[in-house]
Amino acid sequence: MTTTTAPAAPSVPFAGFGSEAALDLDVGSPRVAAQVMARLLSADFEDWSNAVARVGSCTNPIHLTGSSTRVDAGTGEVLSSYSSDTEPLGTTLIRCGNRRASECPSCSRVYAADMFHLIRAGVAGGKGVPERVGENPLVFATVTAPSFGHVHGMRDNGRRCRPHAETPRCEHDRPTTCHQKHDDGDELLGQPLCWECYDYASHIVWQWWAPELWRRFNIALKRALAHLLGVTESQLKDLACVQYSKVAEYQRRGLIHFHALVRLDGPKTDDAFAPAPDGVTAEPLAEVVEEAVASVRFTAPPVFNGDVPRVLAFGAQVDSRPVRVGHRTDDPDGPLNAEQVAGYLAKYSTKSATDTTTGNVSNPHLSRIQEVAAEFATLVEDEWVAAEMPCDLKEVPYGLLGRWHTALGFRGHFSTKSRRYSVTLGALRRARRRAQVLIADAQRSGIPVDLASMEAQLLADDEDETTLVVGSWSFAGVGWDTEGDVALARAAAARAREYAQHRAEAKRANQQ
Ligand SMILES: [Zn+2]
Numbered sequence: 001m002t003t004t005t006a007p008a009a010p011s012v013p014f015a016g017f018g019s020e021a022a023l024d025l026d027v028g029s030p031r032v033a034a035q036v037m038a039r040l041l042s043a044d045f046e047d048w049s050n051a052v053a054r055v056g057s058c059t060n061p062i063h064l065t066g067s068s069t070r071v072d073a074g075t076g077e078v079l080s081s082y083s084s085d086t087e088p089l090g091t092t093l094i095r096c097g098n099r100r101a102s103e104c105p106s107c108s109r110v111y112a113a114d115m116f117h118l119i120r121a122g123v124a125g126g127k128g129v130p131e132r133v134g135e136n137p138l139v140f141a142t143v144t145a146p147s148f149g150h151v152h153g154m155r156d157n158g159r160r161c162r163p164h165a166e167t168p169r170c171e172h173d174r175p176t177t178c179h180q181k182h183d184d185g186d187e188l189l190g191q192p193l194c195w196e197c198y199d200y201a202s203h204i205v206w207q208w209w210a211p212e213l214w215r216r217f218n219i220a221l222k223r224a225l226a227h228l229l230g231v232t233e234s235q236l237k238d239l240a241c242v243q244y245s246k247v248a249e250y251q252r253r254g255l256i257h258f259h260a261l262v263r264l265d266g267p268k269t270d271d272a273f274a275p276a277p278d279g280v281t282a283e284p285l286a287e288v289v290e291e292a293v294a295s296v297r298f299t300a301p302p303v304f305n306g307d308v309p310r311v312l313a314f315g316a317q318v319d320s321r322p323v324r325v326g327h328r329t330d331d332p333d334g335p336l337n338a339e340q341v342a343g344y345l346a347k348y349s350t351k352s353a354t355d356t357t358t359g360n361v362s363n364p365h366l367s368r369i370q371e372v373a374a375e376f377a378t379l380v381e382d383e384w385v386a387a388e389m390p391c392d393l394k395e396v397p398y399g400l401l402g403r404w405h406t407a408l409g410f411r412g413h414f415s416t417k418s419r420r421y422s423v424t425l426g427a428l429r430r431a432r433r434r435a436q437v438l439i440a441d442a443q444r445s446g447i448p449v450d451l452a453s454m455e456a457q458l459l460a461d462d463e464d465e466t467t468l469v470v471g472s473w474s475f476a477g478v479g480w481d482t483e484g485d486v487a488l489a490r491a492a493a494a495r496a497r498e499y500a501q502h503r504a505e506a507k508r509a510n511q512q
């Protein structure tokens, strides 16, 4: 690992994607290596690699067979027809669309790119959102969970983990201090100093109700804003509304954080994104957000008979910072710009619970959270069966905990936004599908198409009513044939990512 930023000598091919560079293959076992060899030497390798390229090196594509025809609804004229028979492998492949980078690196990148555009549009405009939205006050807030026990962590300015404690050892005779300075890859990070002292029950209960705490934060924020503007809560809607985009991210200790962009718009109107009330800037908005976070309380019911109710709140650490559009800053304490916040949020949105561990190393703390959550779920179900309750299990407060134990008890969405934050993921996906049809038409006809000038049309909400698609399709399976094929698809996705990074760096270097 080198830390130098000097550019590589021109004669050295860029690692990872140059014509001379080897594919970065992770074959794992001799069996998979043999599968990779067999694929590389197979007669239809060309067809196979074309098929992989067409789904952008998705690791788990869906296979369909069938055909469809595009028909002009007015005249009945057949505009084009398509059949899976024409595909290299005889089936039509569709991307799996998985958000998680650990499941499908390629689809996760598409998801992250869509998230980036969606978030950026709400900060600075674009994708059908007017640029004036960038003038409305905007805050980037990170809302944390409270502590349920001391865990090993990285401290600012290279300070030691936990050098001081009231007593040197806990009641389980484990040390209560840690004098290490942990590095990023350290397996101890996020692990409790004593797993018996750590309050797993409260940890799970907090995580379970985190979406409820967020809901209450929204209510508290409106109340605090009304106060700031000197109006009643019911008058607030005539003056202003709050729009947000948020993502949930797991920390190493297995608790989620919310990262949110909170924007103050004027009153809700049909064309949305109205200017904020005069005189309100991002600074007071940031203060109001912190105040609202600190005020949230929720009394969680006991999990099982004999358990206790718990008063839940967010953690004391709230980071709420103004975002200024158009500012370029590398000062970590300075205001953030649109690209930075969109980049952060898009990155967080592709992580899953198990990604918080490095690689596939088993993580005792996260395993324990899952075990305790599963135990609780069993208790809840047993009590529900024994009590012969007249309601469905899902109406019991913790009835569905069993379903979410692998997500460490978090049942919320990983990325959500208010309705008028910006464009929707659905609109971005629809625009991509429409653009693909236009590009295919342009390739067939040889007439170039200017997609940039057609953005508004591509993003438009109306379905194209002049053409009908008539087709019949059936499911023919999912995934690639062997683990070797999956390894090759992953390697191709990794190369595509490295190449995209290289292009982005080259573009940045050119601009400087
Ligand atoms: Zn995929």
Ligand SMILES: [Zn+2]
Residues within 6 Å of the ligand: 151, 152, 153, 161, 162, 178, 179, 180, 182, 188
């Ligand atoms: Zn430590």
Ligand SMILES: [Zn+2]
Residues within 6 Å of the ligand: 170, 171, 172, 173, 174, 194, 195, 196, 197, 198
């Ligand atoms: Zn202890």
